[in-house]
Amino acid sequence: MTLIPGFLLALGLALAGQFLSELVGEDMMGMPKSPVSPIMMAILLGILVRNLLPVPALLEPGIRFGLVHVLRLGIVLLGIRLSLGEVGEIGLKSLPVIIGAVAAALVIVAYLAKRLGMSGKLGTLIAVGTSICGATAIVATAPTIAAKDNEVSYAVACVTLFGVVAMLVYPFAGHYIFGGDTFAAGLFLGTSVHETAQVAGAGLVYQQYYGEPAALDVATVTKLVRNLGMIIVIPLMCVLYHRNHSDGEEHPSWYSMIPLFIVGFACMSLLRTIGDMGDRPFGLLSEDQWQWLVGQTKSAAELLLAIAMASVGLGTKLKDLVAIGLKPLGVGLFSALLVGAVSIGLISLFY
Numbered sequence: 001m002t003l004i005p006g007f008l009l010a011l012g013l014a015l016a017g018q019f020l021s022e023l024v025g026e027d028m029m030g031m032p033k034s035p036v037s038p039i040m041m042a043i044l045l046g047i048l049v050r051n052l053l054p055v056p057a058l059l060e061p062g063i064r065f066g067l068v069h070v071l072r073l074g075i076v077l078l079g080i081r082l083s084l085g086e087v088g089e090i091g092l093k094s095l096p097v098i099i100g101a102v103a104a105a106l107v108i109v110a111y112l113a114k115r116l117g118m119s120g121k122l123g124t125l126i127a128v129g130t131s132i133c134g135a136t137a138i139v140a141t142a143p144t145i146a147a148k149d150n151e152v153s154y155a156v157a158c159v160t161l162f163g164v165v166a167m168l169v170y171p172f173a174g175h176y177i178f179g180g181d182t183f184a185a186g187l188f189l190g191t192s193v194h195e196t197a198q199v200a201g202a203g204l205v206y207q208q209y210y211g212e213p214a215a216l217d218v219a220t221v222t223k224l225v226r227n228l229g230m231i232i233v234i235p236l237m238c239v240l241y242h243r244n245h246s247d248g249e250e251h252p253s254w255y256s257m258i259p260l261f262i263v264g265f266a267c268m269s270l271l272r273t274i275g276d277m278g279d280r281p282f283g284l285l286s287e288d289q290w291q292w293l294v295g296q297t298k299s300a301a302e303l304l305l306a307i308a309m310a311s312v313g314l315g316t317k318l319k320d321l322v323a324i325g326l327k328p329l330g331v332g333l334f335s336a337l338l339v340g341a342v343s344i345g346l347i348s349l350f351y
Contacts, residue, residue, distance in 0.1 A: 046311065185206060
């Protein structure tokens with residue numbers, strides 16, 4: 001029951017975003033399809049509510065539920081959009097860009113943080129969060145390098161701030177830079193935006209503004225492949241730290257670092273692959289029934305992601321970001337720009 005109030009608030013903001021999108025774009029501007037993204041409206045509404053109004057502690061569990069569990073379920077359901085063959089093709093194509101962006105952030109950002117006199121642990125957390133998967137990678141890496149609580153908080157705040165900015169700006173930048181190339185734009189979003197939630201939001205904004213759902217598919221698959229970098233990077237950080245520090249703690253197993261929603265996404269893609277085989281999916285449904293089911297699942301995924309995006313806004317506390325200090329913010333900004341620049345350069349080179 002404690003989840004319901006916060007969840008209902010996020011749901012209400014998601015629906016309000018859809019309403020305002022149609023009101024501004026269709027009713028006020030007179031366009032057949034609104035140029036204002038419902039996802040962007042939901043995010044902005046969430047930020048406004050969090051920072052302009054008192055948000056009771058009663059709402060926090062539901063907001064967190066929307067940001068974590070609803071998001072993951074939405075990503076799992078997105079798997080119905082692609083067959084396994086398409087997922088594999090996108091994943092293989094994205095690997096050179098992912099590897100280049102992750103490596104650049106880990107090496108250069110950690111070095112810059114050291115040169116600026118910042119804690120090496122804080123620099124490492126910002127680098128890992130920017131290059132792989134935001135707060136998830138930061139929280140998973142922190143224990144392996146014995147990071148302090150305030151270092152974790154600073155790193156998460158940096159990644160949150162610049163990730164939200166990227167989520168709102170990069171869909172338009174990607175469309176302009178790559179001349180409307182949907183695959184390149186989706187690859188850019190998937191490799192340069194920090195959090196999984198933010199990538200999903202950026203992909204949805206691109207889809208809604210430019211009518212290209214393939215960009216969301218490419219961005220999502222690229223981000224899920226990028227998330228798997230935790231399997232390599234976190235043990236590497238652990239080894240490098242414990243080479244000079246011996247605390248006797250047991251290190252996490254590699255398989256415990258694989259997010260389960262990635263497995264769920266693959267299972268939904270497998271379901272789509274099997275369902276598309278033959279004239280009678282699973283021997284039970286007609287082709288029309290199967291396509292209806294696929295369409296409804298896609299719609300459910302987008303609604304869940306809209307709720308998660310409203311939760312992202314509700315979880316963004318501007319006053320906490322202001323209190324970070326200039327050096328971590330500067331490194332966070334540089335890290336975000338670096339990953340974006342490397343992504344653009346590699347995409348232009350390989351594609």
